[in-house]
Amino acid sequence: MSTEQPRTTTTYRDRIRDRPVPLVRWVAGASVLLLAELGAVLAVVLGTIDGLVTFVLGSSPLTGAVGAARSLPTLLSREVVPNRGYFTGEEWMGTFLGLEPKYAWLLRVALIVVYGALWCGWLWFGYVTFRRHYRVADWTPTDDIVDRLRGHQWGKFGLVVVALFVLMALFAPAVSPTTMEQNIQDPYSYQIQYFSEQTGEVETTTVGAANRQSTSKGSTLRNVGPWQYDDFDRFHPFGTLPSGKDLFTFLAYGARISLFIGVSSMLGAGVLAMAFAMISSFYKGAVDLALVVTSDSIQALPVLMILILAAVVFSNTWIATLYNGALLFIALFTMIYWPYLWRAVRGPSFQVAEEEWIDAAKNYGQHPAQIMRKHMAPYIVGYMLIYASLTLGGVIISVAGLSFLGLGITPPTPEWGRAISVGQPYVASASWHISLIPGFLITLVVTAFNAMGDGIRDVIDPQSEQGDEAAAAATGGGA
Structure with missing residues (x-):
């Protein structure tokens, strides 16, 4: 028999005050995991802030702080587990415990994978802790969604590969055999x-x-x-x-660029798409018609030609210097892809706008922005996750394609498409690895994002089918 006390308090603050031990235990564990990489985390955060301040003010006030952060001990680093050394003919010098460099590198990569798995497990434990001790309801639809995802093999395959891709990008300085x-x-x-x-x-x-x-x-x-x-x-x-x-170092740091552009552009396009979908379904009429005409006009443009034209036109401007051109492509992909995402969530947004609880909220005098944020957004955010994850792979391919044409990220910043380009003349030779390995990785990552999107769609709407119904939903109910 369960000995848990009924959760009768109404706010999270009250529930945490009544039962603080589970939260303290989880925070303590997360703090231990974070301390293992504290130097690297602070260096990235302070470095990003310093870059923004330098761009705005023209000076770099946090250089000393960034250097101090980098000097802090970091467990998973090449300084702790070095793989660079030389062979004297009898033994290896300069490597971790005298190991052969490839084994020292494999050990460091294995530790990073274990560290990432520990974080994933601890986040799952945090969700279970929240559900067991601090959530008011004993059951929510999210429980069924999580249970269905745990049994969705194709979705789990995509989730694992995407997690490894993110881990490669975040830990690029440590997983690379050099810097x-x-x-x-x-x-x-x-x-x-x-x-x-x-x-x-x-x-x-x-x-x-x-x-x-x-x-x-x-x-x-x-x-x-x-x-x-x-x-x-x-x-x-x-x-x-x-x-x-080194090709692995090139691809590891290139993963950072691809992930940053893909996630940032999908975040921007998703926010615009959700806002426009709720506005069009709430006000209907002329507002919806204006958005339909605008989205159709943008969708009618040839995407590749627009990207190439913009890359050439803005190549010598200040915006092309921001993060080696990444911010330019984030802005372009945001403006190009929001109509596609808007079409995907327009239908569900119209559906929820006709529900009785929306009419009740209007009759109670709630502000339209409050109705959209509290009563409409939670319903359509799941659909947005589906189509954003399916579209993100297309962004990665587009960035790689532009880099292949010499119009992407500014050299020498690594990007996967540039590796394919420089290795193209050697595909049928002993140097086949230059093009084929990054090409395989691009295919694998894009497939994984699509698989993850399929899994999210199936667990959110288990009655959906793979083909025609998904395409019909993407039309958003028609113009």
Whole structure:
């Protein structure tokens, strides 16, 4: 028999005051997990704020604070588990516990995956704690949604791959076998040590000079493939680029750009789409007609041509310098994709606008903005999650395609499409990895986002079907 006391209080503050132990326990666990990466988290937060302040004021007041944050201990870092070293002919020097670099790198990546899994598990435990101790209702529709998602294999596959993609982007400095500053941005400003078999001594050279001798250009004599070492004892999980730079490092940091553009543009487009959908369904008439004409006009434009034209026109302007051009594409994708998302949620928004509780809220004199926020938005946000996740993969492909054409993110900032472009001449050679590996990753990630969207759709509306009904819902009930 359950010994829990009935939750009769009406506010979260009262329920937490009556039963603080479960929340304190969860916060304590989350704090321990956060402390393990405190230096990296503070460095990212302060670095972002410093970048914004520098753009607005023209000065960098937080440089010292960012440096201090980076000096804080971080458990999952290359400093704690280093994989860069050299082989003397008998043993490895400079690596973690004297391990071979590939095993030291694998150990660090495995620890990062475990850390991500711990966070996912602890967040799930937090949801269970909230449901058991602080939620008023014993059951809500969310419980059935979560239970159905746990049994949706295709959706779980997408969720796992997307989680790994996000983990790769967030922990790019740690999962990479080297750093972006050393290997990609400014290789001639950094030096490495290696053991020379000719002289029998440890020698020093710049990273740039080592890259010139580690190129992958199609020939078996000039190629560093996946899971190989170069002549300077540097391990390359995915091989090297034609420039000799590490491909895995390039793709890990490129994942950050793709994720940032995709999530930010879908967030902006989703907010606009939901706002316009609720406005059009609430006021109907001329307002809805104006939005229909506007969305149809934008949808009639050739998306690829608009992106190419905008990339060329704004290439030499100040907006193209913001985050290496990423903010320009976020603005473009937001303006291009909101009509598609608006069409997707227009039908459900009209449906909820006809419900009795909306009429009751109007009769009680609630403000239209309050009605939309409290009574309409919760109903259509699930549909927005479905179509935003399905559309996000298209954004990633578009960014990669523009970079492939040389119109995407400003070099030398990594982007997956640029790797495919530079490796295109070597597809049928020993350097096949340059194009095929990023191409496979793009396909896998886009498929995962689609799978996750399918899973969200099926668990929110279990009676929906894969084909015609989804397409019909996307029309939003017609113009």
